[in-house]
Amino acid sequence: xxxxxxxxxxxxxxxxxxxxxxxxxxxxxxxxxxxxxxxxxxxxxxxxxxxxxxxxxxxxxxxxxxxxxxxxxxxxxxxxxxxxxxxxxxxxxxxxxxxxxxxxxxxxxxxxxxxxxxxxxxxxxxxxxxxxxxxxxxxxxxxxxxxxxxxxxxxxxxxxxxxxxxxxxxxxxxxxxxxxxxxxxxxxxxxxxxxxxxxxxxxxxxxxxxxxxxxxxxxxxxxxxxxxxxxxxxxxxxxxxxxxxxxxxxxxxxxxxxxxxxxxxxxxxxxxxxxxxxxxxxxxxxxxxxxxxxxxxxxxxxxxxxxxxxxxxxxxxxxxxxxxxxxxxxxxxxxxxxxxxxxxxxxxxxxxxxxxxxxxxxxxxxxxxxxxxxxxxxxxxxxxxxxxxxxxxxxxx
Amino acid sequence: xxxxxxxxxxxxxxxxxxxxxxxxxxxxxxxxxxxxxxxxxxxxxxxxxxxxxxxxxxxxxxxxxxxxxxxxxxxxxxxxxxxxxxxxxxxxxxxxxxxxxxxxxxxxxxxxxxxxxxxxxxxxxxxxxxxxxxxxxxxxxxxxxxxxxxxxxxxxxxxxxxxxxxxxxxxxxxxxxxxxxxxxxxxxxxxxxxxxxxxxxxxxxxxxxxxxxxxxxxxxxxxxxxxxxxxxxxxxxxxxxxxxxxxxxxxxxxxxxxxxxxxxxxxxxxxxxxxxxxxxxxxxxxxxxxxxxxxxxxxxxxxxxxxxxxxxxxxxxxxxxxxxxxxxxxxxxxxxxxxxxxxxxxxxxxxxxxxxxxxxxxxxxxxxxxxxxxxxxxxxx
Numbered sequence: 001x002x003x004x005x006x007x008x009x010x011x012x013x014x015x016x017x018x019x020x021x022x023x024x025x026x027x028x029x030x031x032x033x034x035x036x037x038x039x040x041x042x043x044x045x046x047x048x049x050x051x052x053x054x055x056x057x058x059x060x061x062x063x064x065x066x067x068x069x070x071x072x073x074x075x076x077x078x079x080x081x082x083x084x085x086x087x088x089x090x091x092x093x094x095x096x097x098x099x100x101x102x103x104x105x106x107x108x109x110x111x112x113x114x115x116x117x118x119x120x121x122x123x124x125x126x127x128x129x130x131x132x133x134x135x136x137x138x139x140x141x142x143x144x145x146x147x148x149x150x151x152x153x154x155x156x157x158x159x160x161x162x163x164x165x166x167x168x169x170x171x172x173x174x175x176x177x178x179x180x181x182x183x184x185x186x187x188x189x190x191x192x193x194x195x196x197x198x199x200x201x202x203x204x205x206x207x208x209x210x211x212x213x214x215x216x217x218x219x220x221x222x223x224x225x226x227x228x229x230x231x232x233x234x235x236x237x238x239x240x241x242x243x244x245x246x247x248x249x250x251x252x253x254x255x256x257x258x259x260x261x262x263x264x265x266x267x268x269x270x271x272x273x274x275x276x277x278x279x280x281x282x283x284x285x286x287x288x289x290x291x292x293x294x295x296x297x298x299x300x301x302x303x304x305x306x307x308x309x310x311x312x313x314x315x316x317x318x319x320x321x322x323x324x325x326x327x328x329x330x331x332x333x334x335x336x337x338x339x340x341x342x343x344x345x346x347x348x349x350x351x352x353x354x355x356x357x358x359x360x361x362x363x364x365x366x367x368x369x370x371x372x373x374x375x376x377x378x379x380x381x382x383x384x385x386x387x388x389x390x391x392x393x394x395x396x397x
Numbered sequence: 398x399x400x401x402x403x404x405x406x407x408x409x410x411x412x413x414x415x416x417x418x419x420x421x422x423x424x425x426x427x428x429x430x431x432x433x434x435x436x437x438x439x440x441x442x443x444x445x446x447x448x449x450x451x452x453x454x455x456x457x458x459x460x461x462x463x464x465x466x467x468x469x470x471x472x473x474x475x476x477x478x479x480x481x482x483x484x485x486x487x488x489x490x491x492x493x494x495x496x497x498x499x500x501x502x503x504x505x506x507x508x509x510x511x512x513x514x515x516x517x518x519x520x521x522x523x524x525x526x527x528x529x530x531x532x533x534x535x536x537x538x539x540x541x542x543x544x545x546x547x548x549x550x551x552x553x554x555x556x557x558x559x560x561x562x563x564x565x566x567x568x569x570x571x572x573x574x575x576x577x578x579x580x581x582x583x584x585x586x587x588x589x590x591x592x593x594x595x596x597x598x599x600x601x602x603x604x605x606x607x608x609x610x611x612x613x614x615x616x617x618x619x620x621x622x623x624x625x626x627x628x629x630x631x632x633x634x635x636x637x638x639x640x641x642x643x644x645x646x647x648x649x650x651x652x653x654x655x656x657x658x659x660x661x662x663x664x665x666x667x668x669x670x671x672x673x674x675x676x677x678x679x680x681x682x683x684x685x686x687x688x689x690x691x692x693x694x695x696x697x698x699x700x701x702x703x704x705x706x707x708x709x710x711x712x713x714x715x716x717x718x719x720x721x722x723x724x725x726x727x728x729x730x731x732x733x734x735x736x737x738x739x740x741x742x743x744x745x746x747x748x749x750x751x752x753x754x755x756x757x758x759x760x761x762x763x764x765x766x767x768x769x770x771x772x773x774x775x776x777x778x
Contacts, residue, residue: 015481015482016677016680016681016684017677017680019478019482022401022478022482023478023482026471026474026475026478029408029471029474030471032414033464033467033468033471036414036417036464036467037461037464040417040421040457040460040461040464041461044453044454044457044460044461047424047453047457048450048453048454048457051446051449051450051453052450054446054449055443055446055447055449055450058442058443058446058447059443063435063439063442066435066442066446067432067435067436067442070428070431070432070435070446071432073428073449074425074428074429074432077421077424077425077428078425080421081418081421081422081425084414084417084418084421085418087414088413088414088415088418091413091414092409092413095405095408095409095413098405099405099409102398102401102402102405105398106398109398123670123673123674123677124670126673126674126677127669127670127673127674130673131505131508134501134505135505135521135524138498139524140521140524140525141524142520142523142524143517143520143521143524146516146517146520147509147514147517150514150517283492284492284494284495287501287673288492288493288494288495288501289492289676289680290672290673290676290677290680291494291501291669291672291673291676292492292493292494292676293675293676293677293679293680293683293707294671294672294673294674294675294676294677294679295672295676296679296683296703296707297675297676297678297679297682297703297707297709297713298671298672298675298709298713298715300715300716300718300727301727301728301729301730302716302717303716305729305730320658320659320662320663320664320665320715321664321715321716322664322666322667322668322671322672322715323668323672323715324664324715325662325663325664325668326507326532326662326663327503327504327507327508327663327667327668327669328504328668328669328672330500331494331497331500331501331504334493335493336701336702336703337701337702337703337727338702338703338706338707339702339703339704339705339706339707339727340706340718340720340727341706341720341725342720343717343718343719343720344714344716344717344718345717345718345719345778346717351736351776355774355775355776355777356776356777357717357776357777357778366572369572369574369613370569370572370613371612371613371614380572383570392740393740394736394740394742394776395739395740395741395742395763396719396741396742397722397741397763
């Protein structure tokens with residue numbers, strides 16, 4: 001009857017779903033670092049150049065002109081400082097946020113057991129986080145913001161990153177590549193590192209659209225400018241793309257796939273998976289992962305049984321099973337049910353004449369509550385009443 | 398977690414952009430100073446400008462060097478994370494719920510209502526394009542539930558009693574004593590919180606309201622009457638348990654919530670909450686299973702049952718489960734539990750295998766009794 005070790009809480013085991021909580025801010029931090037590096041490198045180069053120029057020209061020009069170039073340098077320096085300070089503010093916000101997240105995870109570590117009431121409230125916050133994550137990934141950003149705010153978990157969810165991702169997704173669905181190409185440019189080095197084909201695919205799509213509109217000259221120019229550079233990496237695609245010029249969309253011949261509308265869906269999928277990859281995010285919503293595991297482990301053969309008792313509100317002692325409840329019942333239909341090696345039943349079982357089996361105590365409690373006569377019992381589910389002498393003992397080993 | 402916190406401390410205290418910003422600011426100050434020098438003494442223009450380039454170079458060199466600290470700090474923080482989250486990537490590559498968006502939306506929408514987040518639920522319905530089928534009356538139902546819960550928390554029993562009285566039959570069919578418990582609490586509120594007139598009010602209340610419950614709850618009612626005599630010394634009385642306590646209010650809220658949900662045919666605790674919690678507890682087992690199956694390149698043999706047992710705390714068990722002691726299989730609709738004449742229970746398939754034909758007697762695997770297959774009868778657990 002008892003389940004070994006199931007009630008002890010292993011915080012580390014519970015962390016399986018929490019990794020993105022700290023991973024994502026780290027990736028944002030890395031991005032900030034890269035931006036700052038770029039700023040310092042570019043502006044440093046430019047400013048030393050300006051200084052060299054000004055020094056070289058100084059003997060020939062008036063002091064006013066020199067002052068002017070000095071002012072240009074000062075302006076540029078001020079802008080750089082402002083940009084850096086801006087990054088620093090963001091950096092501080094991320095530190096603050098990560099600290100909050102670490103302390104949220106620490107809360108879990110300080111709990112002794114799953115049955116502890118602290119675990120319940122921790123798990124509730126986790127569910128809120130998962131719901132926000134799910135909403136953001138599906139573009140329900142207003143609901144996500146409201147929920148995060150209401151539950152006070154703004155620091156534990158990543159609204160900005162997902163909203164940006166969703167906006168780019170939407171622009172792709174509207175057949176616009178500008179936003180996504182800008183994102184690629186922003187993450188150029190990271191994309192190169194994971195050998196992403198996203199940018200090539202996007203460029204190819206722009207080219208395909210030009211060919212579709214029969215703007216062949218522009219298409220060729222575009223291809224020379226943006227596609228020919230990837231010739232070595234994408235030889236086949238490049239050749240196919242070049243040949244499709246001869247086949248208009250009405251007679252696509254072997255190039256039907258390139259003209260296909262489905263390529264846009266493919267681009268959306270590629271972008272999202274690349275994006276999540278870059279931010280170290282799981283590809284599927286965390287809610288899916290937790291829910292799929294939960295549905296299976298809670299589900300029993302009774303949950304979708306035709307003989308099930310679930311449509312009877314008179315099910316008294318046991319609280320209604322979550323899988324049997326409307327919220328999850330349909331959702332749980334396709335998942336497998338949990339495996340059990342031992343029976344799980346009440347003590348002292350008896351069978352009623354109608355074949356239903358109950359624990360003796362449950363029947364006695366019910367009879368007491370209902371104020372039945374001493375020698376009567378009632379079936380808690382079907383409501384039938386029987387003499388106590390009609391029940392028989394059942395043995396379950 | 399300590400290692401992570403340590404690295405995070407390093408980031409906030411040292412490995413951040415502040416040092417590089419100082420370097421940049423120094424360069425800026427130098428340029429501004431150079432401007433003042435030239436403005437004050439134009440003849441120094443050339444010499445002042447000459448000195449700028451190397452100093453700027455040095456300044457930017459410092460800024461870049463200080464960025465390396467930040468880079469190192471981020472790297473170390475990343476390593477600390479790697480160490481903590483060792484093999485945490487989800488092993489189940491197949492997302493079984495990917496195509497179930499409308500049903501998940503419905504589960505979320507119902508969860509939001511159940512938690513009383515009506516405004517969020519409304520926004521959610523708009524954003525999902527009402528693409529889920531939440532019963533339309535549910536919002537009103539839950540609003541009523543919250544109103545009554547709130548009243549109970551404010552020690553107002555009226556709305557709850559009214560609700561329960563309207564549903565007396567349904568509640569009785571569930572063998573719920575909620576209505577009586579509400580009246581009982583009201584009686585105690587009068588008795589102990591009604592000041593000098595308390596006892597009088599309590600007696601009047603009991604006369605009006607306890608009547609329908611007399612038959613069933615006689616012993617409790619007489620106990621309540623006994624409280625009248627012990628009013629001043631309740632703690633030392635035989636009825637000490639009956640006193641109105643802080644916890645009795647929480648109990649009545651819980652009991653009300655559970656009855657309310659049950660009449661809606663919903664479970665008392667949010668199923669979404671229970672399922673995700675169970676899922677998080679179960680996940681390590683699932684990952685281990687996936688790893689083993691990957692390593693051995695095997696598939697599940699039974700598609701509709703998990704291959705391993707997931708250890709969950711007892712409170713996550715809602716149904717009786719019968720595993721046939723002979724075949725070790727869980728019983729299902731098509732293979733139900735059968736009780737044989739001696740009172741032992743076996744799965745239907747097992748009975749058929751043991752008996753080898755409808756007319757041959759077989760021995761119970763657990764006792765010396767023997768019987769015919771047709772004598773076994775299906776039972777409902």
